[in-house]
């Protein structure tokens with residue numbers, strides 16, 4: 001996709017605040033610091049449209065980005081971040097559960113895992129939860145630039161096996177640093193946008 005226009009629209013913590021123009025939407029999911037906001041910037045070739053940080057817990061609201069006036073990316077807070085108080089974590093979790101289950105315009109989910117590590121229990125739970133929603137899922141194994149090429153296949157297999165990934169769902173090896181996987185993810189997203197139009 002040629003990105004002609006990409007803009008931050010708004011941040012929401014509850015459904016009444018979500019954009020209501022009914023454009024299709026793709027949401028990110030993954031633990032804190034895995035690279036969700038970085039992936040959005042990489043896809044849009046924007047350095048700092050979505051705010052990133054080397055410290056986990058940067059994204060704290062659901063942030064909506066509109067692309068080519070055609071669809072949205074929704075950036076979300078990550079899970080598994082121990083350093084915020086439990087009450088805050090619980091409210092994030094509720095906010096996310098509401099968003100994932102109630103958002104009718106969701107056309108697909110991009111679940112990120114870190115290629116370097118076997119998916120955590122929370123990653124596994126998230127994948128199961130997304131399957132239950134019956135939306136298209138793309139699993140993105142990111143930070144591929146951090147391991148050597150001869151380990152990619154082995155690590156990809158660990159991701160697939162640990163998540164018990166369905167053959168329906170693609171695993172895309174990705175790096176926001178080198179842009180590896182960017183074209184493949186765009187192809188998947190474009191196909192989903194065309195599918196149900």
Ligand SMILES: Nc1nc2c(ncn2[C@@H]2O[C@H](COP(=O)(O)OP(=O)(O)OP(=O)(O)O)[C@@H](O)[C@H]2O)c(=O)[nH]1
Nearest residue numbers: 033034035036037038052053054057058059078176
């Ligand atoms: N080497 C490398 N670093 C990455 C990659 N993607 C993200 N990072 C780095 O990882 C850190 C976290 O990235 P973010 O995009 O802020 O992560 P996030 O998932 O949005 O985190 P939260 O908002 O806290 O949930 C930053 O320091 C990024 O520069 C990647 O593909 N390769």
Ligand SMILES: [Mg+2]
Nearest residue numbers: 036037058059
């Ligand atoms: Mg973020």
